[in-house]
Amino acid sequence: MMFNIELKDVGKSYGDNEVLRDIDFSVDKGSFTAIVGKSGCGKSTLLRVIAKLEETSKGTLTFSGEGSKDPKIRIMFQDDRLIPWKNILSNISIGAVNKAAAKESLQEVGLIDKEKDWPDQLSGGQKQRIALARALASNPDILLFDEPLGALDALTRMEMQNLIEELWQQQQFTSLLVTHDVTEAVTLANRVIVIDKGTIQLDEKIDLPRPRERDEKFTYYEKKILNQILGG
Missing domain, CATH: 1.10.8 (Helicase, Ruva Protein; domain 3)
Structure with missing residues (x-):
């Protein structure tokens, strides 16, 4: 079963430290969304909130699917x-x-x-x-990836990216990937969200055919996302 995910005005604080604020977005069932940003921007905290490993400090997180209120969520670290x-x-x-x-x-x-x-x-x-x-x-209905390929060498990383994409296409689970690698985000996702200082700064649809090639349009998305991160 596939689930939609919706966050409305979500915030997360640890004491006086506000890690996430005013997070508003929804994820369509069966889609693949990547969340990118600098270290410490709040992207992994957001994933943990969606995984229900952390409670929101404010706002709401809801899931909607056919015939069930409780999606089966798994996370890969x-x-x-x-x-x-x-x-x-x-x-x-x-x-x-x-x-x-x-x-x-x-x-x-x-x-x-x-x-x-x-x-x-x-x-x-x-x-x-x-x-x-x-x-x-x-x-799983929802599979979350928290920088699962960060420690792998370049060739192994590419092989894993291909495997993840293939299995996602076959099984159609809803996917969210947290990564610091913009190229990886554009390779895998059909939508990339950039977070900086706990807020969404860019929400970009990736309109590229699969399997993806590093052509001019791929580079366009890569540069746009990277410029947002570096300029944020």
Whole structure:
């Protein structure tokens, strides 16, 4: 099931520190939205609010879908958060619909041959594939990405971007990606939101065909978003 997400006048404060203020936007079901900005701008806090890991200090967060008020939300972090004393299949089975779903998600990320391995036997890229498989095994309505590719080398990062895009197109879950990488945002998202000092400074629709190529129009979006971040 797919869900819309709506935030109205959302704010988040920690004591006197106002991290988010006047956040107003909605996310269409099945869409892919990227949130970018400088370090400390509030983008990860916003993702945690949407994930319901943090309560809003003001405003409202609502979800709407067919026949249910409670979407199944999963979040993928930069660190894989695998349990070292459980093998790969056991790691993926945590929160999975069932064991068959765990195996299917492992197949989807191309690592079915690793189901009996231990996390410390895998490369960084393989661990992030496993983290992605674990999120998918629960059949999420909304999948959130908190800079999950930031620690990967350039080639592995591109491979993971392609895999995420492919699985999103196949499964049509609603996606939000927090990243500091503008190129990654334009590559994956059909909408990019720029946050600075806790507020939305730019909300840009990315009108590019898929798979995306780094052509003149791609560069146009890249420069527009980057200029907003650097000038903010």
